[in-house]
Amino acid sequence: MIYNTLSGRIEEFKPLEEGVVKLYTCGPTVYDYAHIGNFRSYVAEDLLKRFLKFLGYRVIHVMNITDVDDKTIAGARAEGISLKGFTAKYEKAFFEDIETLRLDKADYYPKATEHVEDMIKIIQGLLEKGYAYEKEGSIYFRISSFPEYGKLSKIKKEELKAGIRIDADEYEKEDVRDFALWKAKKPGEPSWPAPFGEGRPGWHIECSAMSMKYLGPTIDIHARGVDNIFPHHENEIAQSEAYTGKQFVRYWFHVQHLIVNGEKMSKSKGNFYTLRDLLSMGFSPRAIRYLLLTTHYRKVLNFTFDALYQATASLKRITDFLFELETRNFSDGQTEEARNMIEKTKKDFTAALLDDLNISGAIAAIFEMIHWGNKAMEGEKLKKKDAEQIKLLFYDLDRVLAILPEKIIEELPDEIMELIKKREEARKNRDFATADAIRDELFKKGIILEDTKEGTRWKIIKT
RNA sequence: GGCGGCGUAGCCAAGCGGUAAGGCAGCGGUCUGCAAAACCGUUAUUCGCCGGUUCGAAUCCGGCCGCCGCCUCCA
Known part of the structure; x- marks a missing residue:
């Protein structure tokens, strides 16, 4: 059961092909270090993906890397280096951060600059079918040609006009609501040759092209933060479905934003944190992951340092419990009670996540197990085999949560x-x-x- | 203005018509040389406010108040 932005409802999840899930998650634009708001989305997506794998699905996961757009071009120019040199730095940092937060690796990380050909092909197709038009070297998608425009964001395209701002370089469009598929070459900007003139791709087209290339015309899940619903995802649907004539995405998974101390995170407010900022303050990656993970993905997460301390303390209760299991001397044997409790924990944990990723319920199941286990140990009622089975259970569930330390017992000098x-x-x-x-x-x-x-x-x- | 979301103890957070999960913090106790960990007890007669439906509502309906996001290539 999962919430689908397209229908606006919680639906039963059934992939197109039995046992296989095709997942596309919009990745970073590599022009700066990713911040915790970005990672809130990535961690939520990671929970989804890991849980699907836990359920036995084979997940084919694609995450794109946007390495050409206004911001990357501007950044490279500001530093006086090549676009590639500029983006490589942040791309490397991104992969380090992924590792730090234990995000399960995607199968493909396609880069926009390496898929311009694929984008050109789609744009060409859209031109031929009359969904797109050329104006002064740029190619735009004609929204009026796609009747379903607005079905994801529930925006009526007739109402879009009011109050819209017109970009200085885009006022030649037939209609202000149309969006760029291809931007005409400008002096000093990177560009690629194309049958319809030299230029560079627009932002929306890259996701469509790379999604189709690696996963086919119809995928199961497309994920990202809520702010991408409009216009990014809406535009992706329009161009993709216009091109293939098939449904583009079956389930849209949108993660709510993260705010800091009740306010939107922004550089000007001074409440803007990258992962690296938090690490340098001494917070552990696992605590950060725990905090980002344990708020339901459709709920705004209010990030505070107090919450981060609380996450740290909660995590400590879990690891202390494992420490007990590891270091106590248990008498041989196994009990029926422990076996039942283990089974119940796994059942409750799974049932909670099956319900639109109810992480609070899943975590509660774990803490109930801990409380039961501590109590049993207090009364010396836990046997050797019980302790082993509980450990196995925790590492089994950690395939989904990825919050346990690698080592419970540490070596000291x-x-x-x-x-x-x-x-x-x-x-x-x-x-x-x-x-x-x-x-x-x-x-x-x-x-x-x-x-x-x-x-x-x-x-x-x-x- | 349009679209979407939220408001549950000091804090975080479940709940989806049947009488308030879980975590953090606090307080009292057990254990301990003292601690720590753990355990026991305790902390919302009440779920933003006001009405309504119902035998029964945090949960459904109506109104109001407050907060957040999107509608501008900021996740």
Whole structure:
């Protein structure tokens, strides 16, 4: 069950081809470092994709890289370097960020500059069919030729006229609502040859071309932030469907925006954060992912540092639980109760996500498992096999969430281990002043010591 | 003005007609040399406000108030 912007309703999800999902997500325009608002979308899309895979679908995922447009051209010019040199830097940064946030890799990352041929082909086709026209070297899509224009954004094209601003370089259009497929060559701008004249592609056409090229005329899911509904996605539908005569996208998945402290994030307000900003402040990638992940994708996410601390603390409860499972001594055996609880957790988790990605319900299932498990451990009722099965469950569900640390138990350098030993000696001799001093010292280094019946154990503060 | 979304405890957040999940924070207790972790108890007679439908509404309908986004190639 998933919400489809096209119908405005929650619908049953059924891919065109059984067992296979064709997914296209609009990627970054590589002119700057991506900010957390961008990543809110990517993380939500990642949840969708990972969950589909979890359900057993084979997902073919394409994410485009926009490496030619007004902003990239302007950026390259400002730095006095080539367009390619300019975009390469941000493209590299983007892939690093993807890694940091554990976004599942797409199968293809096509670049606009490498698919100009494909775009030209479509534009040519649209010209031949009369959906497009040439004006002073540029090619525009004729909206009046596509009766269904507005079906996604529910905008009536007749009403679009009022108040619209006319770009200085575009006033030659037949109709102000028409959009550019191809922009005529301008001095100093990169351009490509085409049968209809040298120039560069418009923004909307790239998604259509690359989506069709890698996934065919009709795809299952197209995803991106809500602000792209109009005009970007609306235009994609128009040009694609006009060209192929087939439905372009079956399910439109739109992610709500992120705001910061109740306000729209913007550079002028000083509340603009890139992933890198947050990392340099010391927040862990997992906590950032957790925060972006755990608000339902159709709800505005109000980003605050308080929320980020809360995310960090929630995550700690999860990892502390796994730590217990890892370090406690359990007696052999397995219990029926644990088995039932594990089954229930998996069932509840899946059922929640099946309901239009109800992440809160899914997370609640995990915390209910944790509470049950902690309680069972408190009463020494959990057996060895139970603990193992619960761990397996958590790593199984983490295929969807991707929030668990790679290692639960950390290795410490020898000199630290020496200190821990020294402290244990001190404690044995009831020299608590020395013991506490060592504990404080290590805490400052990010190591937490905990004294249990089974001896002293340590954790590294990471989240 | 048009289109869309939201308003649930100090904070984050489920709920989709049957009597308020979950997380964070706080408070009291157990455990501990002290902590930490964990556990037990506690924190919304109430879901922006006002009406209506119903045996019964946070959930449905009407009105009002407040907030956010899009309608400009900003995700």
